[in-house]
Amino acid sequence: MSLDVRPVTRSEIADWMKAVGVGFLTPAAEKPGEELVADRFGDADLSRMQGVFDAGRCVATFRSFAQQLTVVGGATVTADAVTGVTVSPTHRRRGLLSRMMATDLAAAKERGEVVASLIAAEYPIYGRYGFGPASWTAEWEISVARAGLDPRRSGQPADGGRIELVDGADVRKTGPEVHAALAARHPGVVGRGERWWRTRTGVAPRAEHETWTEPFYVVHRAANGEVDGLLVYGVDDKWGDSKQPLNTASVRDMIALNPAAERALWHYLCSVDWITTVRSGYRAPDDLLPLLLPDPRAARMVTHADWLWLRMLDVPRALEARTYAVEASLVLDVRDPAGLAGGRFLLDASDSGARCTPTTRSADLALDAAELATLYLGDESVRRLVDLGRADELRPGAATTADAVFRTGRRPWCPDVF
Ligand SMILES: CC(=O)SCCNC(=O)CCNC(=O)[C@H](O)C(C)(C)COP(=O)(O)OP(=O)(O)OC[C@H]1O[C@@H](n2cnc3c(N)ncnc32)[C@H](O)[C@@H]1OP(=O)(O)O
Structure with missing residues (x-):
């Protein structure tokens, strides 16, 4: 029988929660009661709550919700916060997470969200979807x-x-x-x-x-x-x-x-x-x-571990939302094989904000969208990414300038798990 990958209905939420317990190794003898379901998901946007059903049994789960994320300078952006990601052990490594993630990120892009966010259960899972660790x-x-x-x-x-x-x-x-x-x-x-x-x-x-x-x-x-x-x-x-x-x-x-x-x-x-x-x-x-x-x-x-992971969805709006330590201009070539956030952008940064626009000028730095997510909140060094071969310095001195622009005096911190 083919697998049914789709948003859940309100009456399926208890089954969906039971499936989350299977994936997170917290099995439940009974389905969660109505009071718990109503409290957790009474206000949930069901179009963002995906499930996979096999012969009526929920075998995979994925949810996203609108989250306010503070960026450098104190402004907030609305993030597509991803949570409750599980695939039951009987259905793993058949591409179910990839399908649910592609659906969710496409919808977030369509809604005009700036970044997606998550706390990764394991390091190797989310880089392939363009996420990078942005805080530790x-x-x-x-x-x-x-x-x-x-x-x-x-x-x-x-x-x-x-x-x-x-x-x-x-x-x-x-x-x-x-x-x-x-x-x-x-x-x-x-x-x-x-x-x-x-x-x-x-x-x-x-x-x-x-x-x-x-x-x-x-x-x-x-x-x-x-x-x-x-x-x-x-x-x-x-x-x-x-x-x-x-x-x-x-x-x-x-x-x-x-x-x-x-x-x-x-x-x-x-x-x-x-x-x-x-x-x-x-x-x-x-x-x-x-x-x-x-x-x-x-x-x-x-x-000591990676914590908040981000994925760029709209590079100009994300980069314009934060402030920068010094005034400088940089051209970034952002690669995104998923086609969500890539392009060449001119960033005119300053301590009161920035302008970021598509450009045809030659690039100073080239990097994947995941690496830009890692730099976004100021936690990572561009020089280190260049040394790791994860960013290309196309103009001598560009990594030093980018470090002065992006980095912050104190490191970003996400106190919560979600
Ligand atoms: C934000 C959160 O909720 S974090 C919680 C994540 N959930 C968990 O850790 C619970 C336990 N694990 C699971 O439920 C599942 O294994 C998941 C959700 C992590 C992965 O689901 P799957 O449907 O098996 O993933 P899918 O088949 O789409 O895998 C896509 C690729 O990622 C790789 N991958 C998937 N999970 C992992 C992992 N844990 N470690 C390393 N690689 C992984 C697959 O090998 C595959 O690689 P390929 O494209 O090169 O073949």
Whole structure:
């Protein structure tokens, strides 16, 4: 029987979710209930929710949704965010992902979206579709005893700011505003809807495999009373043989709108009695964290990996959406075998914005759309891509100029998985 590749109907969503569980190795005994389906997908655009059906059974899944992505300079672009990509083990390596991806990217291009985005389960999957890693992430494990922070200062910072324990309900109120302020300043941040906050504070319906333990919620208030930091962490319950506390705190979410709030929140967490180890959660690879400790070697990096992947869909609009460190002109020859974003473009960049237009001038740099996606948020070095043979420097000095144009002082960071 032939496979039916198509958008799902509302009554098929529960089957679609069960298929996602098969692909992500989180099987469910029962189909998800109506309440969960309505909460997760009540507002979903079903034309962007693809399924593959074999004799009535859902065997592959793919979904995209509109996502606000912060780019360099603080503007946002609407991304075609790809998620829930699975093909059941019985149907893999027959081109089903390729078919669903081609359909989705063509529709996103048609809608006029600027980029597509995703968090890749495995590195080798998405490069073939023109995606490139645009931000990386890091996690540290801190040995509190070695960190060198003063354990007597467990609460109130010296600058008039203060730390307060709050409840999930408070976080649902203040969290969105703090996050919006982060999104306005940090490239790579993606929008969080109100469901995000309900899910992360334990009040949204849950799937069978999703367990919940209530975390601690903490905010940092600046001297003027405004909340400028948010910390959510869980703690395990571990004791040594001689009855010493050996608890690990694991950060689930931390937003700090300025370095003072960031320092205060780490200082707080490293000063709570019984907590001997802190897991930082996924941070930007250039987070202040290890260096703000008196002994940075107390923080061991336990994860360092690619995180947010992007795919260019409209090069001029994407490049015009961000700002640049220096004023310069560059001609980029962008290759895209899929025919979605390729062409030769003149970029006139400046710190207040840019003009990017098709051109017939000779190119300074030639690169694939995936490599341009990797450069887009300022995280990668053009010189390194040239040295790797992944970009061609067609005019001497062009890589140096492009690095000065594209790179940023701090690295992009996407705090979320989607
Ligand atoms: C954004 C997200 O949701 S990320 C989550 C991705 N999902 C998972 O990792 C769940 C487990 N894996 C799966 O469900 C499937 O294996 C998928 C979705 C990754 C791939 O689906 P398939 O239908 O098998 O992919 P498809 O047959 O279209 O493969 C296209 C090409 O990609 C390659 N490919 C597919 N998956 C992988 C992989 N995990 N690693 C390396 N190469 C891969 C195939 O070999 C094929 O290469 P070819 O064109 O040179 O022959």
